[in-house]
Amino acid sequence: MHRTVIVSAIALAATVSPALAQDRDPLAAAMSARQSHMQLYAHNLGILGGMARGDMEYDADMAAIAAADLVALASVSQQAYWPEGSSNADYEDSRALPAIWEDSAGFEEAKAALLAAATALAATAGTGPEGLAGMRDVGGACGACHETFQESR
Amino acid sequence: MRLLPWGAALALLIAGAGWVLSAPAREPETHAALVGDPEAGRLSFAAAGCASCHIDPEADIDAGVPPVLSGGERFETAFGTFVAPNISPSPQGVGDWTDAQLVHAMAAGVSPDGQHYYPAFPYGSYSRADLQDLVDIAAYIRTLPHSDRENEPRELSFPYSIARTVGLWKRLYVSPDWVLETADTPEIERGRYLVESLGHCAECHTPRGALGGLDTTRWMAGAPNPSGEGRIPNITPAVLTWSEADIVAYLDTGFTPDFDVAGGSMTSVVKNMAQLPASDREAIAAYLKAIPGVE
Known part of the structure; x- marks a missing residue:
């Protein structure tokens, strides 16, 4: 009886410990935070892109909200997400290239370009389907940053 | 004793065969009759991705801005470092080349002075292109801004530094045949x-x-x-x-x-x-x- 409990406890610990270990590693936690941030971009881009492609019916309110949220997300400083030592050289799950830290001015410029493109899109996204044309520039800003700072996979 | 002359003769024969087999292709005379259309060339140039490697490394590809094809981007490979050459229409670039020479470079990977290019330049793929598309690209390149950037030598390790080795490589790997043999539509x-x-x-x-x-x-x-x-x-x-x-x-x-x-x-x-x-x-x-x- 006692023994079963101990064995079960060990088995349980073995199952959950990798996740716990990751949570305790501040660098891995930061990596997880920034990946979540990227997913929030993708979710809003998905709404706008779905409407732009005609896969989803255009909804002015929803388009305006999604674009405004992109602006809000692009305004976040993100500084705490990108600690040194969390590049793809340090973590297998990371696609962050060392260039992020070697060229931090370039990285900041790339972020500023996204904020500018998202702000321009937000000004028109709620005015009609043609107001989504700015999606191309937003995609361009995403791509320009990924080109230099993200590992190909 | 008698083996020696035979060995030497065999070595000479192999070297001779290698020299013949590795020779750069001559420019076909028919190339001279090609006439390019720069507007059609703009699209073929985009399809061929020329600017991806040859554009000024400080610039980005922008559909609305004619690219400056100064070259200068460095490509580190297992064989050594290649630097994208200037292919803008200036004297330092391809301004003094004929259209036929440009087409031959793209289609056969051979320079105007009869040297092999290394396959960092994807002529293995371009060798399947319609010559008309290639001469259109040449005509389009002539409309682009000039760059006076001088080309630097490539930095390759031996034996890859011997350009003639590329001739043998071409025989092994460059084929005008389609990989997908039948296209159903x-x-x-x-x-x-x-x-x-x-x-x-x-x-x-x-x-x-x-x-x-x-x-x-x-x-x-x-x-x-x-x-x-x-x-x-x-x-x-x-x-x-x-x-x-x-x-x-x-x-x-x-x-x-x-x-x-x-x-x-x-x-x-x-x-x-x-x-x-x-x-x-x-x-x-x-x-x-x-x-x-x-x-």
């Missing part, structure tokens, strides 16, 4: 042309053997990134499960179906593909669905 045929020829997609998406030749049995099955870290993905139907519409949208906007965005060298590929007519992106998608799936 005109759309797939157009896609095959764009992917296998001008687009030179396989140069990154297909793995290479020890001597740097493409492994056509694993066509488009993904490979180590030739210009940096990471991998270039498998885009055969076995792995790429996107719909044709997804592929078309990706080549136009860079957005994946999950609204992630293309990165690395693919960023400039998307900028080039976005300049083509939608029918060309659709043709590429149809082709990618028609090639054999490779796990």
